[in-house]
Amino acid sequence: MSSLWISNVRVIDPACGRDAAGDLFAVDGKIVPDLSSEQRQKAQKIDGSGLVACPGLVDIHVHLREPGQTHKETILTGSQAAAAGGFTSVVCMPNTSPVADTAGTIQFIKDIVQRDAVVKVYPTGCITVGQKGQALAPIGSLKRAGVVAITDDGDCVQNNELMRRAVEYAKMFDLPVMDHCQDTALTHGAVMNEGVMSTRLGLRGWPNCAEDVIVSRNVILSTYTGAHIHLQHISSRNAVEIIRRAKNRGVKITAEATPHHIALTDAALATYDTNFKMNPPLRTEADREEIIAGLRDGTLDCIATDHAPHTDYEKDKEFDFAPNGILGSETALAISLETLVRHHGFKLSHVIDLMTRRPANILHLPAGTLAPGTAADICLFDPEESWTYDAKAGFSKSSNSPWHGRQLKGRVKMTLVDGNVVYDRGAIRAAKP
């Protein structure tokens, strides 16, 4: 029997309505209300003075690149980056090579997760075969193999009939469908938000209406079928309003926002820096503010990073030719605290809720709370510590971050999975949880 005692810590667990100074205990990897005196004597003690203990963070949108793109990231390095960012559960996207559209590939991913991952990794499968948007993938078999959702990731299903059948079919298994909302006919050749900045820079614009059209489509299909559709990385202010109205009518949709869409705008593209290139693109200040308003009033359910590693040499190109995507795992908490708590007056517990209980609930993950009896997945962070982020020194195999070299405030100190310390002040402590 192993016991854990984190003392003198500010425990914030929105799922239990808890925000108070005190102690946190676990026995054999599960949270317990208290320890016996014998357990206290033998317990592994962690001094939590000055720190916040919250449920291990949950990221329902990461790209771990394995199998097939292991030059960018692996399940090992991606899960280490997650641990360093305070995440204990991550959901990986199926756009690997091959794409995860068969039970065999899901099993392969699960085997590597079992062998290498230092946090809990949940796979998703494709909606369509080859992520090509033409024929349904074996959704039932994928579910049986262990996927927590299906999605065609960046290749948004354009055919409305196929999408309708996909959500109808997946509903039978209570399997959420995650959608990257982009009408690709409206975004041909686009590399950044369409507007004043794209006009100045002479870059092809991605109009936010291309997101709004598919968000509306998904609201309509969810209304019609009753299926749960999760809208990924919402970036358009109009989309937020569409979702708000749909939720008021009780439509079964959920939505996420990324740290970069709440912290940055397309003004950052003035120097064509490809570490600010992602899809959907950074948008305007008005969009950014509405995304934050959406998180504030619950229109947007959670924060997810869209952690998307690419090597230096892949990103080091003409803006048009560089791949989309930036790192997110190791900076998400600090950026969210800066943007939401310090600049927009969110309560700390609200931001933690957006990164723990709420994303876990969307995909029914056993995570996101410190309630007794649940897994002792814990993030310990110092909300006041200032530090300089060096993307090259991070745990991700890649370093494509817009925040490289930036001074950040709020730093993850320790991450525990099932009561085991996996990350401890700059070092990965365990090969396995």
Next chain:
Amino acid sequence: MPWMRKHLITLEEFSLSEIEQIHQTAAAFKKILGRSVKKVPALRGKTIVNLFLEPSTRTRMAFDMAAKRLSADVISFDAASSSTTKGETLRDTAQNIEALNADMIVIRHAASGSPLYLSKILDIPVINAGDGAHEHPTQGLLDTFTMKEHLGSLKGRKVVILGDVLFSRVARSNIHALTKMGADVTLVGPATLVPHWFTDMGVKVSHDLRSALADAEVVMLLRIQHERQASSHFPSLGEYTSMFGLNKTRASWLNPKAIIMHPGPINRGVEIDSELADGQRSVILEQVTNGIAVRMAALYLCAGGQPEHVVPGETDE
């Protein structure tokens, strides 16, 4: 004021006095071009590489000519012959060129921002000869140089840029130069090719040809770029011509002394009537000639020359 700039990437970042310095230097070089010996030793012993990763005739010939008039050695690369077609990155191509001891690089590229990217990698001056739909700074400089020759100061003068502005780097560079010089600029064309976003750059946007052309002193036509447009920007070339093509009737709405400009290559009978292109008010070929003098000025200054040292008559071989 001494010339401080090493790279010529955008006119957006230029000051008015830098534009004027280029114009003055170009005027001095233009005099040399009128002499029997059209060459000065200013860049003797220097090697300039023209890296043209997108097809070009006029600009490339003008840069070639300008470099030769300055006595530089010139090497030209184009997309078909370069190793970029074999998958070499722009960084590697550029570093190889620098390793070959080139002193300056002139780049034309379909990707916006690539000259800026190169200028951060290389120690040698980088001259933008057109990047995507972003900028074509030497074109903006030669166009305003040509306007000044005809109109004098451009302050308060009404300039119309007509056509495919959305995809035009020429338009953007002209907008930056003209607004700094105080001109009153109106962009005209179909709403799909002249989006309202441009008003943020200090110009007017109009879709009404008649009111826009009324009393304008300059009309600059832009080529309808079939190769860049998705099929959805306008119905047909025929409809474009009927709605926005410059013909005799429409030209009569202009100020009687107005000049007609076009950066080339022109589509006769599409954006402009053939007769007007060859007519008295057309300065299209003057633009080409001025392009050599302006590019000589750009190469000379960015290579470290100073405006006051260009003294025509003293330079010969």
